[in-house]
Amino acid sequence: xxxxxxxxxxxxxxxxxxxxxxxxxxxxxxxxxxxxxxxxxxxxxxxxxxxxxxxxxxxxxxxxxxxxxxxxxxxxxxxxxxxxxxxxxxxxxxxxxxxxxxxxxxxxxxxxxxxxxxxxxxxxxxxxxxxxxxxxxxxxxxxxxxxxxxxxxxxxxxxxxxxxxxxxxxxxxxxxxxxxxxxxxxxxxxxxxxxxxxxxxxxxxxxxxxxxxxxxxxxxxxxxxxxxxxxxxxxxxxxxxxxxxxxxxxxxxxxxxxxxxxxxxxxxxxxxxxxxxxxxxxxxxxxxxxxxxxxxxxxxxxxxxxxxxxxxxxxxxxxxxxxxxxxxxxxxxxxxxxxxxxxxxxxxxxxxxxxxxxxxxxxxxxxxxxxxxxxxxxxxxxxxxxxxxxxxxxxxxxxxxxxxxxxxxxxxxxxxxxxxxxxxxxxxxxxxxxxxxxxxxxxxxxxxxxxxxxxxxxxxxxxxxxxxxxxxxxxxxxxxxxxxxxxxxxxxxx
Amino acid sequence: xxxxxxxxxxxxxxxxxxxxxxxxxxxxxxxxxxxxxxxxxxxxxxxxxxxxxxxxxxxxxxxxxxxxxxxxxxxxxxxxxxxxxxxxxxxxxxxxxxxxxxxxxxxxxxxxxxxxxxxxxxxxxxxxxxxxxxxxxxxxxxxxxxxxxxxxxxxxxxxxxxxxxxxxxxxxxxxxxxxxxxxxxxxxxxxxxxxxxxxxxxxxxxxxxxxxxxxxxxxxxxxxxxxxxxxxxxxxxxxxxxxxxxxxxxxxxxxxxxxxxxxxxxxxxxxxxxxxxxxxxxxxxxxxxxxxxxxxxxxxxxxxxxxxxxxxxxxx
Numbered sequence: 118x119x120x121x122x123x124x125x126x127x128x129x130x131x132x133x134x135x136x137x138x139x140x141x142x143x144x145x146x147x148x149x150x151x152x153x154x155x156x157x158x159x160x161x162x163x164x165x166x167x168x169x170x171x172x173x174x175x176x177x178x179x180x181x182x183x184x185x186x187x188x189x190x191x192x193x194x195x196x197x198x199x200x201x202x203x204x205x206x207x208x209x210x211x212x213x214x215x216x217x218x219x220x221x222x223x224x225x226x227x228x229x230x231x232x233x234x235x236x237x238x239x240x241x242x243x244x245x246x247x248x249x250x251x252x253x254x255x256x257x258x259x260x261x262x263x264x265x266x267x268x269x270x271x272x273x274x275x276x277x278x279x280x281x282x283x284x285x286x287x288x289x290x291x292x293x294x295x296x297x298x299x300x301x302x303x304x305x306x307x308x309x310x311x312x313x314x315x316x317x318x319x320x321x322x323x324x325x326x327x328x329x330x331x332x333x334x335x336x337x338x339x340x341x342x343x344x345x346x347x348x349x350x351x352x353x354x355x356x357x358x359x360x361x362x363x364x365x366x367x368x369x370x371x372x373x374x375x376x377x378x379x380x381x382x383x384x385x386x387x388x389x390x391x392x393x394x395x396x397x398x399x400x401x402x403x404x405x406x407x408x409x410x411x412x413x414x415x416x417x418x419x420x421x422x423x424x425x426x427x428x429x430x431x432x433x434x435x436x437x438x439x440x441x442x443x444x445x446x447x448x449x450x451x452x453x454x455x456x457x458x459x460x461x462x463x464x465x466x467x468x469x470x471x472x473x474x475x476x477x478x479x480x481x482x483x484x485x486x487x488x489x490x491x492x493x494x495x496x497x498x499x500x501x502x503x504x505x506x507x508x509x510x511x512x513x514x515x516x517x518x519x520x521x522x523x524x525x526x527x528x529x530x531x532x533x534x535x536x537x538x539x540x541x542x543x544x545x546x547x548x549x550x551x552x553x554x555x556x557x558x559x560x561x562x563x564x565x566x567x568x569x570x571x572x573x574x575x576x577x578x579x580x581x582x583x584x585x586x587x588x589x590x591x592x593x594x595x596x597x598x599x600x601x602x603x604x605x606x607x608x609x610x611x
Numbered sequence: 612x613x614x615x616x617x618x619x620x621x622x623x624x625x626x627x628x629x630x631x632x633x634x635x636x637x638x639x640x641x642x643x644x645x646x647x648x649x650x651x652x653x654x655x656x657x658x659x660x661x662x663x664x665x666x667x668x669x670x671x672x673x674x675x676x677x678x679x680x681x682x683x684x685x686x687x688x689x690x691x692x693x694x695x696x697x698x699x700x701x702x703x704x705x706x707x708x709x710x711x712x713x714x715x716x717x718x719x720x721x722x723x724x725x726x727x728x729x730x731x732x733x734x735x736x737x738x739x740x741x742x743x744x745x746x747x748x749x750x751x752x753x754x755x756x757x758x759x760x761x762x763x764x765x766x767x768x769x770x771x772x773x774x775x776x777x778x779x780x781x782x783x784x785x786x787x788x789x790x791x792x793x794x795x796x797x798x799x800x801x802x803x804x805x806x807x808x809x810x811x812x813x814x815x816x817x818x819x820x821x822x823x824x825x826x827x828x829x830x831x832x833x834x835x836x837x838x839x840x841x842x843x844x845x846x847x848x849x850x851x852x853x854x855x856x857x858x859x860x861x862x863x864x865x866x867x868x869x870x871x872x873x874x875x876x877x878x879x880x881x882x883x884x885x886x887x888x889x890x891x892x893x894x895x896x897x898x899x900x901x902x903x904x905x906x907x908x909x910x911x912x913x914x915x916x917x918x919x920x921x922x923x924x925x926x927x
Contacts, residue, residue, distance in 0.1 A: 259735040259819070266828070267816030281901060370820075372812035372898035378646040439809060439897040592739070593901045596817040 119160070119168035119334075119545050126183055129159075129173055134188050136161045136169060142459060144168070144547065145556040146195035147571035148203040150231050155180050155205055159192070160545060160558060164477035168545050175205055184210040191459040191578050202229040217291050217610075228296060251277035251284050259592065263292050270606035274595075281591040286584045293610045301570035306332040306406045306559075309567060313557075314401045316572060317608035321397075322348075322355040323550025324572070324608075325404040327557040330480065331570075334544025335561050338407040345481040346522050347409035351400055353515040354415065356551040358387040360504045360511075361427060363603050367501055368434050370597045371443045376434050383426055390415050414523055417516035424512035431505040435498075444498035448598030450586040451495055460582050461575040462553020463507065464602055467492045467499035474549035484521075486513040495586075497601040552576060552605060574608030615866030619700035620707075626875055627693040631847030632656035632840070634886045641890040656843065660836055668832035671732040681728035682830065682837035688721035689844035698851040699874040700863040701772040711759050711769040715752060718804070721845060722748045728838065729826030736818050740825025743901065747803055747810065747822065750908035754800040754915050761793040761918035762856065765925075771852070778859045785857065789922040794857060796915035801853060803908055805846040808893045810904055820898070847882065850889070854881035 124132050133143070141161040149156045155175040162168045175182055184207035186193025196207035197216035204227035207213065215222075221242040227233060250258075256279055263271035271292040277285040297316055301309050313328035314321040326348050333340055365380020388398040393413050395403035403410060435441050450460070455468035465472050466489065473489040490506040492499040546557040553575030560569040583602050590598055636653035643650030670678055695709040695717065703709050722744070729741035763769045765784060766777040778785055803810040806823035815821060818828065827838045855862060861877025863870035899907060 257735075259739065261735075261819060265816075266818040368897070370815075370817060372808050372815065372896070374642070374814065375646045375894050378648055382647065437895070437897055439899050442903070443897065443900055591901060593820040595819050 119170050121158075121170040121172055124171045124173055126173065129171065129183055130185055130188065132171060133159060133161070133185055133192075136171075137189060139163070141166075141169065143189050143192045143195070144554070145545075145558055145571055145573045146192060146199065147558050147569065148199045148205060148229065149560060149569045150203070150229075153177070155203060157182055157199065157205065158558070160556065162478065162547060162556075168547070170545075180205040181208050182206070183208060186210050186212070189459070190457060190581070194577070194581070201227070203227055204230065217294055219289075219291065229299060249285065249287070253279070255279050256284065261595075263289075272606055276592060276595070278592055281593065283587050283590050283592060283595070286587045286595075288580060288584060290580065290606060291610045293607050295607075295611065297611045298570055298572060301559075301567050304567050305565060306336075306561075306567060309570070310405055311401075316611070317574060317605045318399065319359055320355065320550045320552065320555070320574070320605065320608060321399050321401045322351040322404060323548055323552075323555050324557070324574075325401075326352060327546035327548040327550070327555040328559070328570070328572075329404050329406050330546030330548060331544040331557040331559040332406050332546075332561075332567075334546065335542045335559055336544070336565075337542075340407055340409075342481065343522065344407075344409040346518050347411050348404055349475075349481050349483060350411075350415075350515055350518040350522065351395065351403045351409070352548070352550070353511040353518070354387070354391055354394065355400055356511045357420070357423065357508055357515070358384055358391065359551045360508050361387060361423075363600065364427065364431065364434070364501065364504060364508075366603075367444075367497070367597065367600050368440060370600050371440055373434065373437060373440050376430060379426075379430055383423055383430070386419075387423060390419060411522075414519050415515070417519045420512040420515050420519075424509045427505065427508045431501075435501075441498070443594070443597060444501055445496060447497040447594050448586040448590050448601065449494070449496045450582055452493070454585050455495065455582060458582050458585065459578045460553075461578050462549075462551075463500055463503045464575075464579045464582060465553070466490060467503045468495040469493040472554075474547055474554040478547045478549075478554075480548075483514050484517040486510070486517055497597055500601040550575065552603075552608075553579065572608075572611055574605050574611075576604035576606075576609040579604050580609055613705065615700075616702040616704045618866060618871070619702045619863070620694045620704055622871060622875075623696060623699050624690050624694040626699060626878065627696075627844060627847045627851065628690070628840075630879060630882055631843040632660060634847050634850065634882050635843050637883055638886045638890040638893075641887045642894055645891060645894045656839075660840060663831075663836035663839065664833055666832035666836075668830070668834040670831075670834075671734070671829050673733060674731050674829070677727050677731040678830065678834060681724045681731065682834045682841065684724040685721045685728075685841035686837045686844070688717050688724065689841040689848070692717045692721070693844055693848045693851075695771070696848045696852045696855075697772045697775050697862065698848075698855050698878050699871060700866060701776050702863075702866050703770065703772050709771045711756065711763060711771060714771060715756050718755070718845070718849075719748075719752060721841060722752075722804075725823075725826055725838070725842075728830065732829035734829060736821070736825045736828050739819070740822055740828075743822045744826060747904060747908065750905060750912065751800045751803045754796055754908065754912045755804070757912065757919055758793040758797040758800065758915035761789060761915060761922050764919065764922040765789070775855055775859050775862055776864060778856065779862065779864065782859075785859075787925075789918050789925060790856075792914050792921065793918035794853065796911045796913075796918065797856075798853060799907065799911035799914075801849045802889070803904070803911075805842070805849060807889065809896045809899045810907070812898045850882060850885050851878060854878075854885045857885075 141163045144162045145160040147158045157173045159171040160168055199205045201217040221240045223237045259276040261274040263273045273289040275287045276283055313325045316324040361380055361384045365377040368376035391400050392398045394415050396412055450468045452469040455465050455470050471491050476489050490503050492503050541563045543560045548555050556573040558571045562568040635656045640650040640653050695714050726741040726744050729737040762774050766774050811822040830838055861874050863874045
């Protein structure tokens, strides 16, 4: 359970700055609307400590907060999100541009406010998209997306290029903003689980576990160790099938198709294993509020066999001198940039940032074979290697978890939250999904319904790292660099 | 002789039109099977072509006549290339000899037509593809020229038919170091010219990495069909030339019905073999970084140049 401190406008920056200096990081900034005021909650986390929340009350007639963008880059982006969705203005923000709302969204309409009502009619998206134009002899721009030649999610990338070398890249996201956080409001937690499973389709377990943990934190539900073990197992299964698919896709992006064919075959075997485990190929239906339902435990031998195959596949991939040349030194994200931007997950770990919520904020002991994989190169090769090694760790950890789970009997012993005792309160869920640490913060009203859910996918922190890594990369290497980050559009856009 | 030469010339174009899509189909199928996939079958390129030819082209706003004429010029130049490549017989028309320089010029017309099509719609990808395409072409065309020139020195003529005839008469020359160096240089140049791995990835969907595909992104329907057929014909003609230089047996020196029938069969076999070989090698290759492409092509040029130097030394 987190500790909440009320802070005033004047105290906010010094208090938060002191916490940051103590090694805390801002995991989440959530707006909320009360009857008489807005509230902005800053959630700070540090390895081994309970989370700390700073709550700032903002009057409705003059919704302004002091900007902390100069203290913490990620907070600056949360503030822009707050301005777009709640109409709370960060004063003194160094880059007070729209983030979530594209230019053609109606002015003065803030969708997260209680009185927002249904969306007003939108104008055509004809407005200019502001970005820093690079000028000079031979500089030209390449607009890419949001509709791409392949079947990928929508994102617009504006490259300023000399010859084939990228000088600057600006990403425009939020094409798939669905208003997910608003959709949570008013639901009973048990009815919101299926929504959490669909925040980002490839991270069903990660987001659902974070959501369930937050609700359990708010309602004071104790989850049995057995169910926590089962959740850890599902998280590792999710990590494995996503990592395998991306290892194949990275090889495919450099034209090494045979590796992709085999990666897809391995992934298919994992998806079938998932189907047997929870009844769904992408592991939906496993995690519930206060409960974890597993139909059958996967065979640890199968998982170990998959890990062995992946290692062989990685050896074949990196044994190809052309592939290795393409991966090495491409799109380097330095450790300092990675730390300053607050990157998470394998993107951070490939740049030497030792950060993993499984160790820093554990909800269950994963056993002796769990270790945090860190590489220091920061290039495509390092991100590739982190993920290869993480598959091996995941298979080992999952095997141990299966062993511990199979010694007991019965699963799914949790409570059905819809009948759980109602009560106000708030809770936080912090879970290492396959892309990195996912944070959910929920607020409940006294009738037991969700009044506010704030979701942070690691991609929100990691997207700004991509343009930084692209400096001095060549245009034809962009897809490879982008795939090595493989960030979620849906999880970012919400 | 003139009538026979006409039969051979037209026949070469006709046979390559029939075989080139099948060659592409074989290459895709071999690759699919080696990767453990089922594959679409060797007839798929023909099915695609039939489908595209039945479709009305949709053109982007602001395109000029280039978008319509470019594909036709490409196909015409490719047909000329096919007609002039002595893959079936060595008889040549008196007025249009299949001289090395004529053949390379026909190749270049197609290259430029394709680049103009890429530029015409004014999109970033087309321009990017055309720019990369011309960079590669500038490195490839000299290699094609110089490597075949190396083969022409011992013969004393730059007419392809005479080179092939000389090789038929003296098969030992095929295995001479000069010939092997020249053919290796030519093979690398052909791989680059026809946009195959490791220079370009014909099966990619990533628009910013494309070379050849980027130029045809804005084309559709019939226009796309002509662009595809034109590119396949170039692949068929160039691989046919390589196969004929490597194994000239089966090529008809006299124009007879039986001789030509044997030549067609031999060509089909040679193309199937060399296409399968190329596809098999491609499985083990990845696409090199764009900035490494000049290094690779410079290497192939050096091979061809060495072949020329060596052939003068051997001759003197």
